[in-house]
Amino acid sequence: MGANHRDEGTGDPAVSEVPVASKFKSVRRVFRIMDLVSQRGENLTAKELARELNTNLSSCYYLLNILADEGYIQKIAGGGYRIGPAIPLLNEGSRRYFDSTIEPIVTELARRAQRHAYAAVLSDGEVVITQAKAPEKRPLVGVVEGFHGASHALALGKVLLAGAGSEYVEEYIDAHGLEAFTPRTIVRPNQLHAHLNKVLMVGVATDFEEFAQNLCCYAAPVKSRGGKVEGAIGLSTTTSRVRSEGQQLIELVQWAATEATALLVDAAYEGRNSA
Structure with a gap:
């Protein structure tokens, strides 16, 4: 034929x-x-x-x-x-979808950890906190919803920068610099690149008083079906609690990031009973 x-x-x-x-x-x-x-x-x-x-x-x-x-x-x-002007509208729509999709996971993370839980995305190099959830009957401390900036000093921002790639990181450094928020902040470009490479390998980022005194955070990436980092999810605690609960918080953040990724990948996802 x-x-x-x-x-x-x-x-x-x-x-x-x-x-x-x-x-x-x-x-x-x-x-x-x-x-x-x-x-x-x-x-x-x-x-x-x-x-x-x-x-x-x-x-x-x-x-x-x-x-x-x-x-x-x-x-x-x-x-x-x-x-x-259509591109920012697309970004805003994507951000709203991201937030509405993973919000139950962020809320559950705060409840399980009894610590403050966050979701964040990257916008023009800056980490933007899109959600900040406090455990019941506890006031919110640390960064708040709507905060933006300090990507190199926050675990959430490090996850997002690592996922964006080394060329993007160079552009971030050129545009924003590496401001020292505390004596622990990473301020040397080569040190930041090495640190972000480690974040990529282990899948978790940390910051120990790098943005503010007595504020320590853990974060992990939330990814799309193709493996692109769409956002980050994290927890904060205090310096005195890091030694006793740090590993548990890392495991909870990894659980939450896995669940949030599953929600993004499959809209029909109904949750799992893990952890």
Whole structure:
């Protein structure tokens, strides 16, 4: 049987016969454009983008116009492009989904540990605390919901930086520096890179009075199906309790991160009876 089937009504090639390879190539080029614009859009021309994409100029303009019409990129007067207003809306929607999905786990973590539990995401290099849960009848101490910054000094931020990769960490250092919040804060770039490599290997980050006196934290990554770090979940305690309860808190954080990851991966997940 021949490969070129035609629709009996129109004589045109059947829809199923339209090559999909070209469609996938266009989709990849759209994502590549957004990636390039986010990195160095102000210095990019359409010709340079076309060269980067290995496509002709008219095809590049076609994709640029679609992205601009939908608000994903904007043309800058005088040349170049920048990320458009639709991208922050996507990020905000993703963050709301992340929070609503894992909130039961953060609440349960605070209850089981009888310590303050947190969820966080990364935004422009800064850790953003999206949830802060206190055990029942205990006031919240430490960082609060809505806090942002100090990624290199908080366990939650270290997990997120480690998951973002060494190039992202370099950009963070260039943009934000390594402020010393306490004498224990990591302030040398090579030391931070080594520390984050260890976080990647063991899957847990710690900070012992690196952001504030008498505040110690543990955190672990929450991942998507593809293994991308989407956020972090953690616990805080005091310096005097670290020796006696540190290992237990690490195990609880790892349990919570595993449960939260499962919730993100499978929306129909109904919970487990582990731990």
